Amino acid sequence: MSDHLPYQDASRPIDERLEDLLARMSLEEKAGMMFQAMMMIPPDGAFMPDFNPMNMPTLSESLDKHLTHFNLVGSAPAEKMAAWTNQLQKLAEERRLGIPVTLSSDPRHSFTDNPGAFNATMAFSQWPEPPGLAAIGDEELVEEFADIARQEYIAVGLRAALHPMADLATEPRWARVNGTFGEDNILAAELTKAYLRGFQGETIGPDSVACMTKHFPGGGPQKDGEDSHFDYGREQVYPGDNFDYHLLPFEAAFEAGTAMIMPYYSMPVGTEHEEVGFAFNKGIITGLLRDHYGFDGVVCTDWGTLTDDEIMGTHFPARAWGVENLSLGERIIKSLQAGVDQFGGESCAEALVELVQTGQVSEARLDISVRRLLRDKFRLGLFENRYVDETDAANIAGKPAFRAAGDLAQRKSIVLLKNDGEMPLVGRPRIYVENIKPEVAAQYGDIVDDPADADFNILRLRTPFEPRSNTFLENFFHQGDLDFKEPELSRIRRLMAKAPTIVDIYLERAAVIPEIAEASAGLIASFGASDAAALDVIFGRFQPSATLPFELPSSMEAVRAQAPDVPHDSDDPLFKYGFGLTY
Numbered sequence: 392m393s394d395h396l397p398y399q400d401a402s403r404p405i406d407e408r409l410e411d412l413l414a415r416m417s418l419e420e421k422a423g424m425m426f427q428a429m430m431m432i433p434p435d436g437a438f439m440p441d442f443n444p445m446n447m448p449t450l451s452e453s454l455d456k457h458l459t460h461f462n463l464v465g466s467a468p469a470e471k472m473a474a475w476t477n478q479l480q481k482l483a484e485e486r487r488l489g490i491p492v493t494l495s496s497d498p499r500h501s502f503t504d505n506p507g508a509f510n511a512t513m514a515f516s517q518w519p520e521p522p523g524l525a526a527i528g529d530e531e532l533v534e535e536f537a538d539i540a541r542q543e544y545i546a547v548g549l550r551a552a553l554h555p556m557a558d559l560a561t562e563p564r565w566a567r568v569n570g571t572f573g574e575d576n577i578l579a580a581e582l583t584k585a586y587l588r589g590f591q592g593e594t595i596g597p598d599s600v601a602c603m604t605k606h607f608p609g610g611g612p613q614k615d616g617e618d619s620h621f622d623y624g625r626e627q628v629y630p631g632d633n634f635d636y637h638l639l640p641f642e643a644a645f646e647a648g649t650a651m652i653m654p655y656y657s658m659p660v661g662t663e664h665e666e667v668g669f670a671f672n673k674g675i676i677t678g679l680l681r682d683h684y685g686f687d688g689v690v691c692t693d694w695g696t697l698t699d700d701e702i703m704g705t706h707f708p709a710r711a712w713g714v715e716n717l718s719l720g721e722r723i724i725k726s727l728q729a730g731v732d733q734f735g736g737e738s739c740a741e742a743l744v745e746l747v748q749t750g751q752v753s754e755a756r757l758d759i760s761v762r763r764l765l766r767d768k769f770r771l772g773l774f775e776n777r778y779v780d781e782t783d784a785a786n787i788a789g790k791p792a793f794r795a796a797g798d799l800a801q802r803k804s805i806v807l808l809k810n811d812g813e814m815p816l817v818g819r820p821r822i823y824v825e826n827i828k829p830e831v832a833a834q835y836g837d838i839v840d841d842p843a844d845a846d847f848n849i850l851r852l853r854t855p856f857e858p859r860s861n862t863f864l865e866n867f868f869h870q871g872d873l874d875f876k877e878p879e880l881s882r883i884r885r886l887m888a889k890a891p892t893i894v895d896i897y898l899e900r901a902a903v904i905p906e907i908a909e910a911s912a913g914l915i916a917s918f919g920a921s922d923a924a925a926l927d928v929i930f931g932r933f934q935p936s937a938t939l940p941f942e943l944p945s946s947m948e949a950v951r952a953q954a955p956d957v958p959h960d961s962d963d964p965l966f967k968y969g970f971g972l973t974y
Contacts, residue, residue: 398774405769413761415488419744421757423457424764427495427691428738430461436471438478446701448738454482456740460493460733460764462553462694466512469547473784476548480777491773495551495603500540500797502919503569503899515543516793521556521582522898523804523918525573525940526971530585532800537589539793541600546787548779550771552602553653555586557640558609560941561633562955563901564616566868569918571611573940574958574968576636580643587647595650597772603691604644606655608675609637612956618868619656625668625712627657631954634662642684650767651689652680653735656696656710667713670696671722676730689763694736697722707864720746727752732760801917801924805895807935807972808943809914813847813891815931815974820846823890827851831922835930842889847912850883851925853897874903874947884910895925901941903950905965916943931974938971 398412499512556570572579617624654669670692746752822836823845857871891912944961959968
């Protein structure tokens with residue numbers, strides 16, 4: 392390509408370059424930019440343009456449709472990921488206008504691996520989940536985390552983050568609690584702002600990762616806690632008349648300059664707004680987000696709001712809640728009229744082209760959205776520097792200082808909930824352990840096979856959930872009741888009766904554990920922590936100081952009686968919001 396075209400000249404103002412490129416784009420190229428497909432990298436990092444996992448569109452097919460935004464799923468060693476992204480960028484550069492690809496990702500730095508929400512990446516440093524960062528409650532630490540994550544993303548070619556979640560954990564049964572900063576809107580607002588500073592900087596530039604803050608206007612108040620990835624979770628409700636409470640973290644995101652916003656799948660019920668999914672909701676996107684808050688960045692729908700899909704032999708309906716009866720074209724039109732710029736998890740650009748060719752959508756409407764999308768590519772410096780250094784990737788991603796910072800944060804995030812005087816454990820006691828790697832436990836005590844022979848039992852548990860088996864995806868979204876059921880509860884209580892027992896419970900949601908708390912000699916809560924991190928706290932090698940980012944209810948009856956839009960409102964909680972002990 393020639394070097395003198397105005398949009399290729401880095402010395403010119405971004406708006407001038409943008410308008411020059413926009414004028415050169417065909418209708419098909421504009422439409423392609425308004426779709427963001429999922430793309431999977433194999434574990435060995437092999438670059439296969441015709442790779443077709445889980446019925447996803449292939450890379451070749453997507454490039455032929457002029458897509459230039461991809462949500463990368465899967466992971467590989469850092470240098471392999473960098474090589475993969477470089478090969479993708481080379482294919483993009485060879486196309487007519489050479490528009491660079493923007494690669495996005497769900498969170499990759501914690502312990503959760505869920506293809507619908509998280510991508511645990513062993514090449515990166517490992518940190519507690521966002522509720523753990525909220526348990527620490529330190530804005531500077533959150534900014535440090537985000538800055539490290541930014542460097543690791545950029546090292547492998549990831550330039551857009553499909554996070555943070557500014558939602559609030561006011562409904563404890565919700566499957567997405569693990570991505571939030573807890574249930575307090577003031578703390579969540581402060582940490583959201585710090586998170587964005589770390590990823591984006593004060594302004595978006597060549598050293599930034601652009602963030603897509605989600606899920607506007609706050610996805611927490613799900614009816615019965617059911618998640619709206621699934622049709623039984625389509626309704627978002629506000630019995631406590633607390634809609635505005637959920638907006639504060641988004642206001643902080645606007646102040647911090649978030650590049651993008653993602654509305655949730657859900658449809659608001661019993662409010663002033665139309666009862667259709669937020670991706671189709673003009674009152675929410677144009678009225679509230681655009682007009683009231685003045686947001687002029689990119690609005691991208693959550694994934695799969697337009698088309699049905701077949702994955703691993705399972706049918707997934709489009710999350711077109713409230714507009715299920717509309718055709719594909721009518722859904723696209725309604726989203727565009729609502730104020731959406733891009734369709735996540737979709738690649739049906741030809742349908743948008745047809746709408747323009749038949750006069751149902753104007754090309755000028757596409758120009759509005761494409762301007763926003765191009766602006767971010769220019770601000771990120773992708774036209775000047777789309778490639779990454781594959782050797783540097785291995786040296787930056789997961790480097791010792793980054794891993795040490797994550798390991799320290801894991802320990803800082805652990806909350807001490809109960810101590811009958813047994814903790815911290817001393818010496819090398821005889822210990823019976825469950826869900827702890829034996830080679831790690833052996834560094835702290837002498838392992839026994841029978842809990843009756845132990846000085847102490849140490850159990851690592853996690854918040855219970857109700858298994859759902861309608862689709863494979865439901866297995867990753869832990870929903871439903873929060874209490875241990877029989878026979879597991881009785882098994883745990885019998886074991887605890889054999890020796891003083893220390894319990895660590897991983898709170899991916901707010902567990903209901905009155906019987907376990909009562910029978911334990913010590914109880915700690917973790918939010919994504921290694922075995923060594925938990926044992927360091929139990930044995931006093933690290934002193935706990937964190938506090939709960941959400942309350943732990945005393946019963947499922949109390950959970951069902953609380954309002955899903957109101958924070959810490961369950962009756963007589965077992966542990967209140969903000970509770971935490973120390974040694």
